[in-house]
Amino acid sequence: MIRSARSGLRSLLPEADDYRALRSSWRADLIAGLTVGIVALPLALAFGVTSGAGAEAGIITAIVAGLVAAVFGGSNVQVSGPTGAMVVVLAPIIASHGVGAVALVSVLAGIIVLAAGVLRLGRAVSYIPWPVIEGFTAGIGVIIFLQQVPAAVGAQGGAHSSNAVAAAWEALAQAEWPQALLPLGAVAAVAAIMLLGRFAPALPASFIAIAAVAVISALCGLPLSTIGELPRTLPAPSLPALDAAVVTSLIGPAFAVAALAAIESLLSARVAATLADTGHVNADRELFGQGLASVAAGLFGGMPATGAIARTAVNVRSGARTRLAAAAHAIVLLLVVLVAADVVSVIPIAALSGVLMMTAARMVSPATALRVLRSGRSGATVFVVTLAVTVAFDLIVAVGIGLAAAAFFALRSLSRMSGAHRDPLPGDPQPGDERIALFHIEGSLFFGAADRLVDAISSAPDVEVVILRLSGLQLVDATGAHALAELVSALERRGATVLIKGVRPEHRALLERLGVIASLRHPNHLFAELDAALAHARAHVRRAAAGRID
Missing domain, CATH: 3.30.750.24 (STAS domain)
Structure with missing residues (x-):
């Protein structure tokens, strides 16, 4: 039994085979890491700001969690960091418990995900039906888009900021016109540049769009809210403040964050495996690595992390074959903090909102939605219910209700076949x-x-x-x-x-x-x-x- 336990634990740890292809792929891996780092920078900043934790938390998470997950995760090409789905879950937690709860939630959720890896629960994601996955993916896209409305019109979410629909509506009602046209113009400019970037996919369109808007804003002295001062180095790691009452109140949210981190990371790793022959994905090790990544991010004052599907896809398509690429992406972001923090601090928040609005729009695929809706009455119902509950209530609740609906239709079909x-x-x-x-x-x-x-x-x-x-x-x-x-x-x-x-x-x-x-x-x-x-x-x-x- 002891020997079996040791063997099981060894399978969750880094090994020499992780870098077997490094001798022939290191150049491509470094180029891929640089490319992903450029793409990840605006997203990390934007997700940090949108969650309410701040741009600093976003960039710290991308650096620390990105490096830890690259070494300990179960995929050779997975890129981890803050994601839109995690922002959707974190925003109401921050609204209820304050920014100070983020680091503690990150550590607690990381421990839960790590334990799931040790308990060999990695294959559980295969039980989530396709309509449920597409439903909450589309719902996340809708929520991320709505979350950007306040920044896009220069208003605040107000009392209903924990609900994206109410926050967007309240922001539109509070907006001061015509002053709101200025941040809207910045959003439109970013969107236009990113749309044009589709004709030159090799260029990092989001990075170029943010840089262009930031330069114009600085040269013209436009009164746009900016990210503000960023740290010029990583903070020293420290344990979040532990209080029994606070820990107890955050256990529920931590389980919700952990469930999302596990689901999104495993889905991202599975998608990466279909894009190129980049080696076997160890689902249990992926959970173990992502759990360590969130714990590490929390110790440095960051957010919970997950595998990022978009950044992982960029990594693979840029030629990545080993973990060096994801590690290099984290090092690129660290160099930005050490060398270019002053430059990054003047980026308008509206420009980041434009990037996230475009990212959210791409998450809601009309073609995919149409395929689900045409798949049959049961699949269409599960998709619509999951999407609606995601937007109206909560992502984890939506997954649970989606699974229940899918199970009901599956059992009904099985019953009719009997x-x-x-x-x-x-x-x-x-x-x-x-x-x-x-x-x-x-x-x-x-x-x-x-x-x-x-x-x-x-x-x-x-x-x-x-x-x-x-x-x-x-x-x-x-x-x-x-x-x-x-x-x-x-x-x-x-x-x-x-x-x-x-x-x-x-x-x-x-x-x-x-x-x-x-x-x-x-x-x-x-x-x-x-x-x-x-x-x-x-x-x-x-x-x-x-x-x-x-």
Whole structure:
């Protein structure tokens, strides 16, 4: 057991194979890291500002978490840092508990994600249906866009800042016109440059857009709110203030953050694996690495981190093949802090809002939404419900409700595929066959279908022998087995002899434990072949008829 535990822990730690391709790919990895660093800079700043934690928290998270996840994560090309989805979850936490809670939430959530990796829960994300994923992705995009409305019109969210819809509406109502046209113009300029950047995908359009707006704003002395002073070095690591009451109040939010970090990181790693042959993704190690990354970010005063799908995709498409690329991206951002903090501090917040609005717009893919809506009524309903709950309430609640809706439709479909049908007796008719009922049960005998299948059999006209064919039964759960035992007992009480044919080996233990076999009148009433069961039934009917004649 100890040896197994050591082996399991070793699989979560860095190994030499992580850098097997480094000798041939180091140039491409460094170029990819530089490219991703340029792309990540405006996003890290923007996500920090939008969450309410500040630009400093965003850049610290990108540096610290990006480096730790690059070394300890389960993907060779995953790029980690602050993300839009995390901003959506953090914003109401900061609104309720204050900025000081961010570092503590980051550490708590990181410990939870780390524990999930140690407990081998990495494959759990595969149980999330596609419509749920697309629904909360689109919902995140809508929320991020709405969160930028206050900065885009130079207003504040007000009392309803924990809800993006209410905050956007209140900001529009508070905006002072025509002064609000100036930040709106900055947003429009950023959006225009990023749209033009689609014709030159090799250029970092968001970086160019922010730089252009910042230069024009500085030269013209435009009265636009800016990021403000940034640290010129990383702060020293320290434990967040620990207070029992505060920790208790943040456990719930920490679990929500941890769930999001795990889901988004694993999805991002899975997407990266489809973009290029960059090696195996270890889902459990990915959770372990992302947990360490969030803990480290919290110790330096940063935010919880996740794998970033957009930055990871840029990394792969830029030629990254090993972890050096993601580590280099973090070092590029560190150099920005050490060398160019004064330059970054004059970036207008409206320019960052423009970048995030464009990022959010790209997250809501009309083509993908149309495919989901055309996939069927159940998939479309799950997608719409998840999207609506994400925007109106909470991301984690939305995932839970989406999973519940998907499970409901899946169980309903599975139930409809199940049935109990009365078959004609095979072979030439014989006297007394009308007193024998042959039923075959197919599909699944589970809690969603058990009552309906049992009713179909128990409502049959009175007969002397009932043969139940179970060889077509694919799935049996405890509820189904219990219902079957009660059915056999009820038929026996009515005077009908029950014969069971074709119990599959994988079902037999459950049927025995829940009394299905014991409820038969005689142990010999269990058959492997239909001919033998039918012969026994006919013999029983003949004996009963002879007894009536006597």
